[in-house]
Amino acid sequence: MFLNQNKMNQQSYFTHLDALENEAIHIMREVAAECANPVLLFSGGKDSVVLLRLAEKAFRPSHFPFPLMHIDTGHNFPEVIEFRDYRAKQLGERLIVRSMEDSIQRGRVILRSKNQSRNPFQAVTLLDAISEFGFDACIGGARRDEEKARAKERIFSFRDEFGQWDPKNQRPELWSLYNARTHPGENIRVFPISNWTELDIWQYIGREQLEIPSIYYAHERDVIVRNSSLLPVSYLVQPEAGESVQHMMVRFRTVGDMSCTCPVASQARGVEEIIVETALTRITERGATRMDDRTSEASMELRKREGYF
Amino acid sequence: MAAVENIEPDHAELLRFISAGSVDDGKSTLIGRLLHDSKSIFEDQLSAVTRTSNKRGMEKIDLSLFTDGLQAEREQGITIDVAYRYFNTPKRKFIIADTPGHEQYTRNMVTGASTANLAIVLIDARKGVLTQSRRHAYLASLVGIPHLVVAINKMDLVGYSQEIFKQICAEFAVFLQGLGFRSIEYIPISALLGDMVVERGDNLDWYSGKPLLDYLESINIEHDINVLDFRFPVQWVCRPQTEEMHDFRGYTGRIESGTIRVGDAVTVLPSGLTSRIKEILLYNDSFETAFAPQSVILTIEDHLDISRGDMLINGGEPPQITREFDAMLCWLSEQAFDPNRKYIIKHTTRIVKGLITRIDYRVDINTMHQEPVNILTMNDIARIGMKVQQPLVIDAYAKNRGTGCFILIDEVSNNTVAAGMICIRES
Numbered sequence: 015m016f017l018n019q020n021k022m023n024q025q026s027y028f029t030h031l032d033a034l035e036n037e038a039i040h041i042m043r044e045v046a047a048e049c050a051n052p053v054l055l056f057s058g059g060k061d062s063v064v065l066l067r068l069a070e071k072a073f074r075p076s077h078f079p080f081p082l083m084h085i086d087t088g089h090n091f092p093e094v095i096e097f098r099d100y101r102a103k104q105l106g107e108r109l110i111v112r113s114m115e116d117s118i119q120r121g122r123v124i125l126r127s128k129n130q131s132r133n134p135f136q137a138v139t140l141l142d143a144i145s146e147f148g149f150d151a152c153i154g155g156a157r158r159d160e161e162k163a164r165a166k167e168r169i170f171s172f173r174d175e176f177g178q179w180d181p182k183n184q185r186p187e188l189w190s191l192y193n194a195r196t197h198p199g200e201n202i203r204v205f206p207i208s209n210w211t212e213l214d215i216w217q218y219i220g221r222e223q224l225e226i227p228s229i230y231y232a233h234e235r236d237v238i239v240r241n242s243s244l245l246p247v248s249y250l251v252q253p254e255a256g257e258s259v260q261h262m263m264v265r266f267r268t269v270g271d272m273s274c275t276c277p278v279a280s281q282a283r284g285v286e287e288i289i290v291e292t293a294l295t296r297i298t299e300r301g302a303t304r305m306d307d308r309t310s311e312a313s314m315e316l317r318k319r320e321g322y323f
Numbered sequence: 324m325a326a327v328e329n330i331e332p333d334h335a336e337l338l339r340f341i342s343a344g345s346v347d348d349g350k351s352t353l354i355g356r357l358l359h360d361s362k363s364i365f366e367d368q369l370s371a372v373t374r375t376s377n378k379r380g381m382e383k384i385d386l387s388l389f390t391d392g393l394q395a396e397r398e399q400g401i402t403i404d405v406a407y408r409y410f411n412t413p414k415r416k417f418i419i420a421d422t423p424g425h426e427q428y429t430r431n432m433v434t435g436a437s438t439a440n441l442a443i444v445l446i447d448a449r450k451g452v453l454t455q456s457r458r459h460a461y462l463a464s465l466v467g468i469p470h471l472v473v474a475i476n477k478m479d480l481v482g483y484s485q486e487i488f489k490q491i492c493a494e495f496a497v498f499l500q501g502l503g504f505r506s507i508e509y510i511p512i513s514a515l516l517g518d519m520v521v522e523r524g525d526n527l528d529w530y531s532g533k534p535l536l537d538y539l540e541s542i543n544i545e546h547d548i549n550v551l552d553f554r555f556p557v558q559w560v561c562r563p564q565t566e567e568m569h570d571f572r573g574y575t576g577r578i579e580s581g582t583i584r585v586g587d588a589v590t591v592l593p594s595g596l597t598s599r600i601k602e603i604l605l606y607n608d609s610f611e612t613a614f615a616p617q618s619v620i621l622t623i624e625d626h627l628d629i630s631r632g633d634m635l636i637n638g639g640e641p642p643q644i645t646r647e648f649d650a651m652l653c654w655l656s657e658q659a660f661d662p663n664r665k666y667i668i669k670h671t672t673r674i675v676k677g678l679i680t681r682i683d684y685r686v687d688i689n690t691m692h693q694e695p696v697n698i699l700t701m702n703d704i705a706r707i708g709m710k711v712q713q714p715l716v717i718d719a720y721a722k723n724r725g726t727g728c729f730i731l732i733d734e735v736s737n738n739t740v741a742a743g744m745i746c747i748r749e750s
């Protein structure tokens with residue numbers, strides 16, 4: 015099973031990707047060793063695809079010492095759900111899916127309208143799942159470069175019994191000595207790729223030749239131009255009066271809630287082209303693709319306080 | 324506008340640095356300038372900052388706004404904690420630990436500095452070397468940052484005077500002499516106008532060194548890791564327990580220092596048992612050698628009882644195995660040290676109960692004088708004696724950052740309350 019003999023015979027150059035990869039592997043193993051019942055949040059998106067490769071590097075030839083879990087908003091792109099199931103099966107790891115639809119039916123989540131963005135409510139389903147399984151740590155794929163509020167978040171980020179993050183009361187994090195201790199009911203979120211940027215992610219996907227859902231690559235799609243963003247037409251998003259549907263080549267930079275995740279115009283059909291486009295891109299990932307984050311500069315911070323990842 | 328040259332090739336190196344300065348020395352402006360001129364600022368960030376700048380009645384954009392943090396802090400007009408920023412150039416990827424200067428300064432700086440390769444200490448050219456400048460350099464050296472850049476800022480406000488630059492350098496050099504930095508560089512800059520930050524500018528022609536960013540891109544950091552003493556704290560034991568891998572036992576961990584080769588003899592500490600390296604593995608790869616800071620799996624020739632918290636070592640100078648040691652401690656918690664509370668120490672991958680047995684002195688970080696105390700409160704730096712329940716395998720922090728550092732955790736609150744750097748007494 016160990017194929018590439020002597021690949022790194024010499025003290026070869028230690029690149030930034032090597033440094034980030036080794037740091038993330040170390041973090042994953044600390045979680046495995048110190049937490050009683052961790053889980054890895056796997057959405058099928060590119061960041062969590064990277065997490066899975068890092069977990070393989072950390073733990074193979076063993077199985078992962080934790081299951082995978084997806085919080086399904088019911089607004090996911092079908093290509094992503096398909097990929098999620100395919101990848102979990104390919105790895106032979108256990109996948110737990112908890113859906114917001116259930117939370118809605120049980121009255122835990124009350125929506126104002128059927129088609130509104132479900133991102134703000136993911137926290138409810140997530141927190142319910144955490145208590146259902148008694149998870150004490152959730153490994154997630156958030157990165158500090160995504161958003162201002164994240165820049166200060168710890169790699170091991172402590173949450174109280176209500177799943178809340180208190181930005182003013184974070185545990186100091188020094189060297190790579192992570193404090194994973196919790197009381198019953200409390201929980202930590204662990205972000206092994208905190209220090210990665212969008213460009214690092216794409217370079218790593220390229221280097222490791224990772225499969226990702228097809229909608230990350232340029233494809234033809236019906237879109238509506240609204241507030242200078244492209245919105246994908248689906249059963250959730252239909253043209254309003256005066257809007258017209260355009261058919262164009264687009265790709266997604268993130269793959270979240272279908273009602274508010276916007277693609278960008280792109281011809282990039284492969285990782286190399288995406289890397290070039292990413293380096294040239296002048297708009298942050300969230301700014302470009304998440305309508306709900308733009309409404310308020312601080313909306314992410316508010317959502318995090320409420321227990322969102 | 325961004326350029327394709329901005330793509331870091333796969334072989335770009337990673338450099339982590341911290342910038343330190345007193346309030347208003349221009350730290351935020353400098354970081355904003357580095358991000359802006361290296362074209363790491365995105366348009367939506369730029370337009371948000373431009374809007375805010377205009378709202379505040381400024382003509383040009385305020386570069387310092389790029390490093391603005393959380394909502395609550397923005398409302399109070401101060402930054403509170405350590406934040407991390409990222410930018411890249413074709414040569415390197417940079418991680419900046421941004422630690423604001425105010426009353427919690429020591430704690431934040433020590434935190435941000437703990438992983439840094441380099442520190443930038445900012446000095447306002449009009450004010451010269453201040454108490455704070457000495458404090459920042461001292462803290463950087465305490466935490467073992469190998470490289471120091473003294474950036475003398477606001478040169479535009481002193482007529483870009485070489486005389487003033489020289490005076491400040493000469494004065495600071497005397498103080499820095501004893502601090503043990505591997506390299507020290509002095510660079511005159513104007514963060515506001517950009518001189519000698521990314522571009523050379525036209526005003527500092529008398530300066531023959533590199534602009535700041537050039538320097539950050541080219542400084543050699545390869546030799547900062549201890550390459551002699553192999554240290555491998557075991558993180559997690561990999562036992563697939565499948566039919567085909569029934570007997571497989573791999574020790575996962577990160578090499579903290581040194582290098583290792585298949586066939587090398589290793590000693591397991593604290594037990595003292597010995598064996599040889601059979602394989603060095605990671606995922607689908609198998610290696611002949613591995614080096615710090617790689618994360619790998621090691622297998623050994625013999626069946627030994629090894630678990631998390633044990634350390635494999637080889638060659639070089641042996642570490643100490645002890646239940647008692649001295650350390651420099653930085654108290655991080657708002658809750659003062661209390662001899663009646665129970666503390667846990669996390670050192671490498673080992674977690675044991677610990678006790679502070681003595682406080683030798685506290686360092687007045689403004690004067691570097693030692694003063695006797697019997698209490699430790701937030702931001703205190705002190706020399707202490709520690710005693711732990713089970714033996715630890717330790718090195719002096721000055722020799723080995725990874726095996727010489729530890730944190731203290733309050734057993735009841737679970738908070739991280741202190742950070743320690745081990746000193747080994749000459750026997």
Ligand SMILES: Nc1nc2c(ncn2[C@@H]2O[C@H](COP(=O)(O)OP(=O)(O)O)[C@@H](O)[C@H]2O)c(=O)[nH]1
Pocket residue numbers: 344345346347348349350351352353387476477478479480512513514515516
């Ligand atoms: N003239 C001049 N002003 C500067 C320079 N760098 C910063 N400033 C100004 O000094 C003030 C404080 O800068 P800021 O970056 O907020 O300082 P911080 O508190 O260290 O982050 C601001 O008004 C800046 O515009 C410089 O190189 N030259």
